[in-house]
Amino acid sequence: MMWAGAPPSPPQLRQIKETIRRPATLRRMTHPDPAQSDRAAVFRAEGVTRVYRTGAVAVHALRGVDLRLDEAEMVVLLGASGSGKSTLMNILGALDPPTEGRVFFRDRDLTRASDRQLTAFRRDHVGFVFQFYNLVPSLTARENVALVTEIARDPMTPEEALARVNIDHRMDHFPAELSGGEQQRVAIARAIAKRPEVLLCDEPTGALDSTTGVQVLEALAQVNADLGTATVLITHNADIQRIADRVVVLADGRVVRDEVNTERIAPSEVSW
Numbered sequence: 001m002m003w004a005g006a007p008p009s010p011p012q013l014r015q016i017k018e019t020i021r022r023p024a025t026l027r028r029m030t031h032p033d034p035a036q037s038d039r040a041a042v043f044r045a046e047g048v049t050r051v052y053r054t055g056a057v058a059v060h061a062l063r064g065v066d067l068r069l070d071e072a073e074m075v076v077l078l079g080a081s082g083s084g085k086s087t088l089m090n091i092l093g094a095l096d097p098p099t100e101g102r103v104f105f106r107d108r109d110l111t112r113a114s115d116r117q118l119t120a121f122r123r124d125h126v127g128f129v130f131q132f133y134n135l136v137p138s139l140t141a142r143e144n145v146a147l148v149t150e151i152a153r154d155p156m157t158p159e160e161a162l163a164r165v166n167i168d169h170r171m172d173h174f175p176a177e178l179s180g181g182e183q184q185r186v187a188i189a190r191a192i193a194k195r196p197e198v199l200l201c202d203e204p205t206g207a208l209d210s211t212t213g214v215q216v217l218e219a220l221a222q223v224n225a226d227l228g229t230a231t232v233l234i235t236h237n238a239d240i241q242r243i244a245d246r247v248v249v250l251a252d253g254r255v256v257r258d259e260v261n262t263e264r265i266a267p268s269e270v271s272w
């Protein structure tokens with residue numbers, strides 16, 4: 001638990017410094033500015049705040065966030081623990097409403113949608129990937145993906161989804177028979193099988209070592225390149241920002257940086 005006003009602990013300080021260190025390939029830009037982009041916006045967040053109230057205590061997790069995500073864009077969302085990354089992702093994915101502000105998916109105002117419309121929005125348009133894979137242990141990799149393809153409107157086959165993230169050779173294995181990185185790739189296959197326009201990934205490499213983490217980043221980069229899936233990749237590893245088209249840094253519930261990355265590196269070049 002971080003108390004407002006308390007000095008950050010040494011590990012938190014290290015994380016904050018890592019976040020502030022910016023690679024030379026990042027170019028400062030102002031977003032949202034429609035004139036700067038020739039691509040259509042998939043998401044637009046305007047003045048988004050989120051206050052969590054627990055008894056008498058109010059936590060201001062987001063303090064007025066403006067953000068735009070364009071078609072086919074790979075955005076890394078970076079920030080220290082507690083900076084509001086998960087809160088923002090949950091609001092974009094309509095898992096949680098903002099306290100104030102607007103969130104648009106294309107030209108639809110999600111903050112005015114009914115619960116039913118939001119459920120349909122999540123089902124049809126958004127893929128989620130979380131730190132801990134959330135696979136069903138009693139089902140094989142293929143069956144885990146099939147759970148989604150059976151209810152989607154225009155899905156790819158489980159085999160194709162698994163092949164796109166290079167895990168089709170383990171299709172008939174159960175989660176317990178797979179490494180963390182392999183399980184995460186099955187989770188990504190499950191998320192992309194319905195061909196979502198947006199993939200929201202919350203610390204997808206957070207529980208992985210460098211080798212398996214790189215494989216997961218490669219899978220995400222591959223999907224982004226092949227299918228043009230707009231991707232938000234949350235991380236607190238500052239080096240991962242170098243694989244992005246754009247980097248957005250949150251600190252204390254605010255966007256403190258929003259920059260284009262001019263030289264994207266391959267996931268295999270990321271240092272852990």
Ligand code: ADP
Nearest residue numbers: 052059061079080081082083084085086087088
């Ligand atoms: P991050 O993902 O960057 O680590 P979060 O979005 O999870 O940050 O959290 C931002 C702030 O909101 C933190 O101070 C956290 O403790 C607080 N917070 C997050 N979720 C809740 C919740 N459900 N109830 C109360 N406070 C929360």
Ligand code: MG
Nearest residue numbers: 085086087202
């Ligand atoms: Mg988080």
